[in-house]
Every structure is written in structure tokens, then in C-alpha cells.
Amino acid sequence: xxxxxxxxxxxxxxxxxxxxxxxxxxxxxxxxxxxxxxxxxxxxxxxxxxxxxxxxxxxxxxxxxxxxxxxxxxxxxxxxxxxxxxxxxxxxxxxxxxxxxxxxxxxxxxxxxxxxxxxxxxxxxxxxxxxxxxxxxxxxxxxxxxxxxxxxxxxxxxxxxxxxxxxxxxxxxxxxxxxxxxxxxxxxxxxxxxxxxxxxxxxxxxxxxxxxxxxxxxxxxxxxxxxxxxxxxxxxxxxxxxxxxxxxxxxxxxxxxxxxxxxxxxxxxxxxxxxxxxxxxxxxxxxxxxxxxxxxxxxxxxxxxxxxxxxxxxxxxxxxxxxxxxxxxxxxxxxxxxxxxxxxxxxxxxxxxxxxxxxxxxxxxxxxxxxxxxxxxxxxxxxxxxxxxxxxxxxxxxxxxxxxxxxxxxxxxxxxxxxxxxxxxxxxxxxxxxxxxxxxxxxxxxxxxxxxxxxxxxxxxxxxxxxxxxxxxxxxxxxxxxxxxxxxxxxxxxxxxxxxxxxxxxxxxxxxxxxxxxxxxxxxxxxxxxxxxxxxxxxxxxxxxxxxxxxxxxxxxxxxxxxxxxxxxxxxxxxxx
Numbered sequence: 001x002x003x004x005x006x007x008x009x010x011x012x013x014x015x016x017x018x019x020x021x022x023x024x025x026x027x028x029x030x031x032x033x034x035x036x037x038x039x040x041x042x043x044x045x046x047x048x049x050x051x052x053x054x055x056x057x058x059x060x061x062x063x064x065x066x067x068x069x070x071x072x073x074x075x076x077x078x079x080x081x082x083x084x085x086x087x088x089x090x091x092x093x094x095x096x097x098x099x100x101x102x103x104x105x106x107x108x109x110x111x112x113x114x115x116x117x118x119x120x121x122x123x124x125x126x127x128x129x130x131x132x133x134x135x136x137x138x139x140x141x142x143x144x145x146x147x148x149x150x151x152x153x154x155x156x157x158x159x160x161x162x163x164x165x166x167x168x169x170x171x172x173x174x175x176x177x178x179x180x181x182x183x184x185x186x187x188x189x190x191x192x193x194x195x196x197x198x199x200x201x202x203x204x205x206x207x208x209x210x211x212x213x214x215x216x217x218x219x220x221x222x223x224x225x226x227x228x229x230x231x232x233x234x235x236x237x238x239x240x241x242x243x244x245x246x247x248x249x250x251x252x253x254x255x256x257x258x259x260x261x262x263x264x265x266x267x268x269x270x271x272x273x274x275x276x277x278x279x280x281x282x283x284x285x286x287x288x289x290x291x292x293x294x295x296x297x298x299x300x301x302x303x304x305x306x307x308x309x310x311x312x313x314x315x316x317x318x319x320x321x322x323x324x325x326x327x328x329x330x331x332x333x334x335x336x337x338x339x340x341x342x343x344x345x346x347x348x349x350x351x352x353x354x355x356x357x358x359x360x361x362x363x364x365x366x367x368x369x370x371x372x373x374x375x376x377x378x379x380x381x382x383x384x385x386x387x388x389x390x391x392x393x394x395x396x397x398x399x400x401x402x403x404x405x406x407x408x409x410x411x412x413x414x415x416x417x418x419x420x421x422x423x424x425x426x427x428x429x430x431x432x433x434x435x436x437x438x439x440x441x442x443x444x445x446x447x448x449x450x451x452x453x454x455x456x457x458x459x460x461x462x463x464x465x466x467x468x469x470x471x472x473x474x475x476x477x478x479x480x481x482x483x484x485x486x487x488x489x490x491x492x493x494x495x496x497x498x499x500x501x502x503x504x505x506x507x508x509x510x511x512x513x514x515x516x517x518x519x520x521x522x523x524x525x526x527x528x529x530x531x532x533x534x535x536x537x538x539x540x541x542x543x544x545x546x547x548x549x550x551x552x553x554x555x556x557x558x559x560x561x562x563x564x565x566x567x568x569x570x571x572x573x574x575x576x577x
Contacts, residue, residue: 025164027179029097031142033162034149035068037061040251041183042159044341045174046274047256048289048300051427051476052282053274054256055172056102056163057181065107065158067149070142072101077138077146080109080117081130084535087161088153091146094135094167102172104161107150113138118532118547125530127522155538166276173276176341177258185248185342189257191216191224192299193243194336194348195290198235199323200360203368205394206308207360211235216348224348231351235358237325239305241290243297246340254298258341262304262322264332270304270322272314274341284311286427287392296455304336309371309392309429326354366396377421381437382481384421390430397422404480407457411515415440415448416471416483424455424479431474436483440466444485446566449473449517453480461486461517461564486565490514494559495541498573503552507545508575510559517564525558533559550577 032039043058061067071093078100079092087104091113094100108114116138121129140146151158164180165172175181193215197208212232216224226232240262246255262270272288286294287310293301305322306312315322326332335349369375371391377384379399402418416438422428440448450464450473462481464473471483495509496502512519512535522542524533535542542559554576562568 024178025097025099025173025180029095030072030101030164030180031070032181033069033072033101033103034059034061034160035070037067038250039183041248041255042157042251042253044183044246044255045172045176046258046277046341048285048294050295051286053277053285055277055279055282056104056161057175059160059162059181060251061149061158061160063158065148065150067160068145069103069106069147069149069160071140071144071146073097073142075101075140076135077113077133077140078135079130079132080113082117082121082534083128083130083153084537086153088155089147089150090153093140093146098167099173100163100165100167100170102161102163102165103147104163105150105152105155105159106147107152109147110145113147121532122530127533127535151538152534152536153538169278171276171278174258174274174341177275183248183342184250185340186344187247187249187340188222188344188346189244189246189338189340190218191242191244191336191338191346191348194226194350195241195243195293196232196234196238197241198238198358198360200235200237200357202360202362203396205362205368205396207362207396208239209358209360211238211358222344222346224346226348226350231331231353233355234324234326234352235355236327237323239303239323240334240336241293241301241303242336242338243293243299243301244338244346245299246344248342255340256300257302257338259337259339260302260304261317261337261339263335263337264324266333266335267319268317269319269324270306270315271317272302272304273316274314277313281311281313283429284314286429287311288314291427292425307392308394309389324352326352328354328356330354362396363398366398369395369397371395379419379421381416382419382421383435385433385435386428387430387432390428390432392427392429395426397426402480404453406451406453406459406482409459409516411486411488412451412459413444413485413487414482415444415485418453418480418482420480422478424452426478428476428478431476432478433472433474434462434464434481435470435472436481437470438483439469440471440483440485444487447485447487448483449486449565450475450481451484451516452477453482459484459516463564484516486516486563487567488515489567489569490519490561490563492559492561492569492571494571494573496575499575501576502546503550503577505546505577507543508557510542510571511540512542512561513540514563519561520564521560521562523560525560527555528558546577552576 075095
């Protein structure tokens, strides 16, 4: 009886992933989402970003806000969100064809949606809000105006972030590859450089040592060769990393690659392809890339091999996990193709010849971290605990106390030595728990946190709280860390004169700033009543729109701003309107 029950489950589990995205959307179902723009793009789907793949396309709005956005197909507004970060003002439309259109960084929603959001924010007394709607609440027809483009959230300039997702799975799709949006692009990718890393095993741990980096030279628009003409000597086992980038007609922006395929003697052994992903897979970009190169370059640095803990959803071809294995004196012809999402292809070919192994070195004092198990690293008064699966591959690590001093920052109080428990070149899929014991005066304890020293020597907040002599944080940040106290409150400066007549103004505007941990909350009260206050961290501003009739009377205003270290500033004033 058990076996009869398990067999249908097995077939269901095998079939389910295919069924979830077996049928591609029809491009003819969709309108272009923005009106009155040139149709240029600033980012494409699947670009490798810090700790995530870009989940949509960024459509330029000609440097301005307020371009009308339309429903790309029939459906209903299923979700509306307002946040100071991420997509900012965001709109989700569940379409009748089984997909969901996502619009990010809006300046405002259409009037009925804006009124609904306003009433809910006031009712809940929340500036950040996430609202879900039933199908009968806000139905839309293809071509209906649903909002206006903007620059809200984590945005560096006016544009529309646009996604198409499978509604059932929330798997976000490559809209360019599917033909839903069609950029003008006949420019093939640029292959910049090829690197080779030899792999050895020490104490059961894979060690990757870079043996050469060779620039690529363009032979014709689609073909590259290595700057070195002699065959490249490679070890018994290793892999390549390709540095590449892409461009499109009419814009100066760079874009990510859609596909990279490696052939050995004309046999495909590895392919990276970006057709779509669910959001629980997004952070695996740190394993698809060669992470230390990726964070240090403007190119994409794609690893042509899969680490033990990498997600292979993006690798439809994977022979021997992509590793190149050679015998001494044996030659192979390597060909690497790079394709963009518009179908333009570049390639590079070269010959490698096998040589003897060059053993990798490993510090005899290093500690083994097995990615399959929980590991704890310790150095004097500091510990770091990694849950199973936090690493993309097992490592040999030597935690240590450093004599390093961060760049001078007179706004922070340094309360511990600097510890390097994991190097900054090591990315994490799951958060680690870091604990550092330090003597902290009682008055500083509410403002104490951990800081990590970045590649430029600057201190960056890593979070954490003091308790019983120890500062503890759960963080995915790695690199040198220490305990600091941030006692400096946020700065608040009104962008209007206290007591001014604002009868003709659109709202109240403030300049906000913080020295280290960042603004955590911002609450506005007008005449003692809680009022909506939109925060724009990328601009360092906060804004309250006037949305009630003028009364030609005096009003009091109070703005309370708190940072993530428990410091608080209160500004009070008045205006006439």
C-alpha cells in the first residue's frame, strides 16, 4: 500500500516543476507598459547585482517622472506596496493569462488607487504598507492608465522597473527573451578577459588558484581571440571564468548576458542561461559569478563551473560540474559563446595543453568549514557560527584578530579590536551569527552595533545588539568586523522656512541624514495628528503631500526621525496654509 502511494507522489514531484512554467506567455498578449517614451533601457533581466539577480527590465523614462503607465493586458490590481526602499511605490496586476505584471518606482498611482492607499496608510498609521486586493476590487482593461512613472525606492534616476511573473509560482521571466518587450539591439556581447583557476584538494577542501588571466582581442564584431597565441597550460583539473559585458543601441548603459556556453573539442560541457527564477534562487548569483571579481569589476564575471553548493537551475548543460580535466601533454580546443537576450552572439576559441599538477597551499593553522554542517569559527573574543548551507563550498579558514584600523570616523566610538572571521571575498547564502565580547559603558549599550570594514576601509553597519557583555548580529556580510557605538542622532532640516505660508506649495519637504546606521523610521504629525510622510533615502529627503483643502490657518508640525542605532531627533515648527 505504501509503494502504491509513493509512486504517484514521485511522478507528481517530477512533473510539477515542468508544469509550473511549461507554457510560455504569448508576446501578443502584452502592450508596452509606458506611454510617451523612446523605448530605451538602462538594465536588463538577470543582471548580476550585489547578492541578487535583477528581476526585471528597467525602462528609461527620458529623464523625467510622471509618464503614464498602462495595464499591459486585462486583469486586476492584486497588490499595492509603498516602501522607502526596494521598488518604492509598486503595483502588481494579475493578468487573465496567468501572469502578473509588476511596476516599480512609481511617483503615484492612479487616483482611485492612490485614495485607497492613502486611506489604508492613515487607518493603519503606517508609511510603509503592503496591500493585497481581491479580483473584484480594482479590475483593469488593457490600456487603462494605472499609475505614473517615478523615482521612488532604491532608484538612481527616473525609470520604470517592469517584470512579468508566472502568477502561480511568482517565477519572474525574461521578458526580452520571450519577446514581450523588444529593445533595439544588434550589438553582440564584448568578451573582455578569460581567467583560469586550477583546482586542487587539500584536507578534503577544494582550493582554486588563479593560474592566468588573458585579455580578449576582437577579430571581428562577433569573434575574439586571446592576446596570447601559444597554447595555454592548464592543470589536471580547473575551470574558466569569462569576464564579459553587453551594450544596446542608443544608450551608454552596460547589460548582463543571457547565455554563456563552454565547448571542449566541440562538445558542450557547461551552459549558464538566464530564462527566469523564483526569488528564493536570486541570491545564488553569488555562486554563478566569481564573487571576488564580480564585486570589483563593472563586467559580469561568470564562473564556467558549478560550485558544490551552487543552484544548478541556471545550468541546463552541466558535464562534470563544468570542470576541465586534462592529462599531461593532452590538448583540447576550448570555445566559449556569449549571447545577449536579443540573440546577438560573440565567441572566443583557444587551445589548452595539459601539464602536471601544481599543489595548492593551505595554512596549517586554518580551520575546516564543511558547508554541509554547522561550523563555528573563533578568534579571541569573537565567534562566527555558520549554519549548514551558508557556504557555496567548504573552506579552509584562519580566523584572526587584526592590527588593522579603519579609516578615521569621528562620529563613531570604537569599542573592540578588529577580527577577521571570514574574508570579505567569501559570500554567504544564509546569515551567520557573529558574537564579539567587548567592554561597553552602560550609557553606550543602547547604541552599540557591529561594523564591517569594506574594501575602501570604510565602516559599514552590520547590525547587532548588546546583551550581557556581547554584541550579537545575524548578518550575511563578511570581512573585518568590530564593535562600535553610534551616538549621533539623525539630522532633520526643513526645506521651508519655519512659519512660512505654504498655500501654494505641494507639500512639506525635509532633508534627512544620518552618519552611519541609517534612518530607520520617520513619523510626521500635523496639528498633533499622525500624517503620511514618504521617505526617499536615495535623495535624502522626506515629503508630505498636501491632500486636504486649504483652510488659511496656522498648523503645527512635528517630525520624529530615528536611526538604526536608537538615536532620535525631533523637529518642531509651524506653517500657514
